[in-house]
Amino acid sequence: MGAPDITPDDLASGRAVRLAARARRLRDHTGGSAPDHVQANLMIVPRALAYDFLLYCQRNPKPCPLLAVADAGDPHLPALGSDLDIRTDVPRYRVWRHGELADEPTDISSLWRDDLVTFAIGCSFSFEQALITAGVPLRHLACGGNVAMFKTNIETAPAGVFHGPLVVSMRPLVPADAVRAVQITSRFPNVHGAPVHIGDPAALGIADLAHPDFGDPIDVRTGEVPVFWACGVTPQAAAMAARLEFCITHAPGCMLVTDLKNEQLASL
Amino acid sequence: MGAPDITPDDLASGRAVRLAARARRLRDHTGGSAPDHVQANLMIVPRALAYDFLLYCQRNPKPCPLLAVADAGDPHLPALGSDLDIRTDVPRYRVWRHGELADEPTDISSLWRDDLVTFAIGCSFSFEQALITAGVPLRHLACGGNVAMFKTNIETAPAGVFHGPLVVSMRPLVPADAVRAVQITSRFPNVHGAPVHIGDPAALGIADLAHPDFGDPIDVRTGEVPVFWACGVTPQAAAMAARLEFCITHAPGCMLVTDLKNEQLASL
Numbered sequence: 397m398g399a400p401d402i403t404p405d406d407l408a409s410g411r412a413v414r415l416a417a418r419a420r421r422l423r424d425h426t427g428g429s430a431p432d433h434v435q436a437n438l439m440i441v442p443r444a445l446a447y448d449f450l451l452y453c454q455r456n457p458k459p460c461p462l463l464a465v466a467d468a469g470d471p472h473l474p475a476l477g478s479d480l481d482i483r484t485d486v487p488r489y490r491v492w493r494h495g496e497l498a499d500e501p502t503d504i505s506s507l508w509r510d511d512l513v514t515f516a517i518g519c520s521f522s523f524e525q526a527l528i529t530a531g532v533p534l535r536h537l538a539c540g541g542n543v544a545m546f547k548t549n550i551e552t553a554p555a556g557v558f559h560g561p562l563v564v565s566m567r568p569l570v571p572a573d574a575v576r577a578v579q580i581t582s583r584f585p586n587v588h589g590a591p592v593h594i595g596d597p598a599a600l601g602i603a604d605l606a607h608p609d610f611g612d613p614i615d616v617r618t619g620e621v622p623v624f625w626a627c628g629v630t631p632q633a634a635a636m637a638a639r640l641e642f643c644i645t646h647a648p649g650c651m652l653v654t655d656l657k658n659e660q661l662a663s664l
Numbered sequence: 665m666g667a668p669d670i671t672p673d674d675l676a677s678g679r680a681v682r683l684a685a686r687a688r689r690l691r692d693h694t695g696g697s698a699p700d701h702v703q704a705n706l707m708i709v710p711r712a713l714a715y716d717f718l719l720y721c722q723r724n725p726k727p728c729p730l731l732a733v734a735d736a737g738d739p740h741l742p743a744l745g746s747d748l749d750i751r752t753d754v755p756r757y758r759v760w761r762h763g764e765l766a767d768e769p770t771d772i773s774s775l776w777r778d779d780l781v782t783f784a785i786g787c788s789f790s791f792e793q794a795l796i797t798a799g800v801p802l803r804h805l806a807c808g809g810n811v812a813m814f815k816t817n818i819e820t821a822p823a824g825v826f827h828g829p830l831v832v833s834m835r836p837l838v839p840a841d842a843v844r845a846v847q848i849t850s851r852f853p854n855v856h857g858a859p860v861h862i863g864d865p866a867a868l869g870i871a872d873l874a875h876p877d878f879g880d881p882i883d884v885r886t887g888e889v890p891v892f893w894a895c896g897v898t899p900q901a902a903a904m905a906a907r908l909e910f911c912i913t914h915a916p917g918c919m920l921v922t923d924l925k926n927e928q929l930a931s932l
Contacts, residue, residue, distance in 0.1 A: 446715065454730055585853065
């Protein structure tokens with residue numbers, strides 16, 4: 397959890413995690429923090445690009461499930477947290493200029509502008525928690541690794557300047573757990589929902605599961621099938637590919653932790 | 665079904681209904697036409713208002729479940745139908761200027777502009793079909809009436825110029841059917857999803873069920889409870905209240921009939 401002075405109390409709720417980030421005690425990964433609470437991917441773009449990005453999310457709800465969109469210039473997201481301030485409450489940000497990583501600050505107050513629009517996008521941490529609760533083992537977590545992610549040969553539906561391949565995450569499961577995983581994640585359309593594919597990686601244009609485009613490789617053992625979900629890296633990759641003049645995201649794994657409970661997102 | 669020369673073939677599929685509308689053989693209600701196919705509410709606004717409207721739908725997914733949004737100036741919605749042309753394929757339109765009804769044409773080709781953005785929004789016809797299939801009786805259909813709709817005291821989440829009360833539809837059901845109706849409509853978040861309320865109309869600020877704001881009144885009989893769903897009239901009411909300089913909607917009951925099957929929208 398990064399800095400050594402983080403206490404269990406700092407990780408007990410979404411608000412506690414945000415306050416620890418705000419106080420710069422937490423500057424690192426949020427995985428495992430406030431595990432019952434919804435964590436979100438962050439994308440902040442100027443208003444001039446916000447329509448295209450909002451439309452991109454509407455057209456690609458599996459990789460880009462929107463949890464909330466703030467008004468232009470408003471750093472608050474009351475739907476996701478009381479007193480949430482997007483300028484300070486994420487442990488680490490990435491600032492992008494013309495598609496290039498320009499900085500990785502722990503606070504973006506000095507960069508805030510009246511035309512910036514904040515998008516909070518669902519993250520697989522929520523459905524992973526639901527899978528673990530249901531007894532479906534997730535080996536990448538047991539190993540302490542990041543999930544394996546792959547670019548596919550499936551094009552997302554473009555919107556304005558945003559376009560690019562669907563990025564998927566892969567989890568190896570025995571077939572009975574794969575069925576349970578379809579059932580469980582179908583209940584959570586706001587955090588990527590049901591898998592997009594089970595089985596043959598070649599059908600998605602993935603040549604070698606041992607070489608993910610992002611994250612850590614994981615073996616698919618005898619008796620397991622690879623299960624693929626749409627991944628929140630997709631909108632970030634589309635934004636990078638569009639070489640936006642300016643945008644801000646969270647740093648990998650350093651998510652916005654909200655007041656929502658994962659179970660509040662369940663559709664049935 | 666309006667004009668006398670409508671044949672059963674004209675109503676056999678979404679495309680057949682659209683072609684009948686395009687040929688002006690069908691100029692009236694689409695309820696009951698191509699019953700397995702998704703029907704949609706229509707909202708067409710200039711690009712200058714489209715961000716606010718898209719954000720309003722994002723923030724209010726139960727009354728405003730978006731099925732598709734076209735690019736500005738594009739009259740086609742390939743996600744909803746092959747060769748669909750939004751300028752001709754709805755039986756009857758309403759043209760609004762400064763919040764006032766200006767015309768009810770059967771074709772809007774002469775009004776089309778390069779900056780118009782088409783929004784297709786889910787409609788309760790789809791979940792009603794699922795309820796009927798499951799044996800849940802819907803008395804307003806048996807009576808040949810329109811569903812009863814009410815403005816509530818619940819404010820929608822505003823977005824730019826769009827704001828206003830949540831409008832709900834009400835169907836009286838015996839309690840066992842109310843439970844089934846929750847289960848069944850939860851599977852269809854893209855067409856309003858689960859009810860927003862069961863029971864006391866006063867809790868929604870509805871003074872008298874005998875006097876709906878839209879549609880036809882229906883008795884709640886002894887042993888029945890009123891079940892309330894978010895209604896697609898909500899975004900139209902918000903658009904009217906905003907007194908938009910210009911927008912186009914479908915005429916009441918004269919929906920866009922798509923190639924999608926209702927069951928394709930089921931989430932599980």
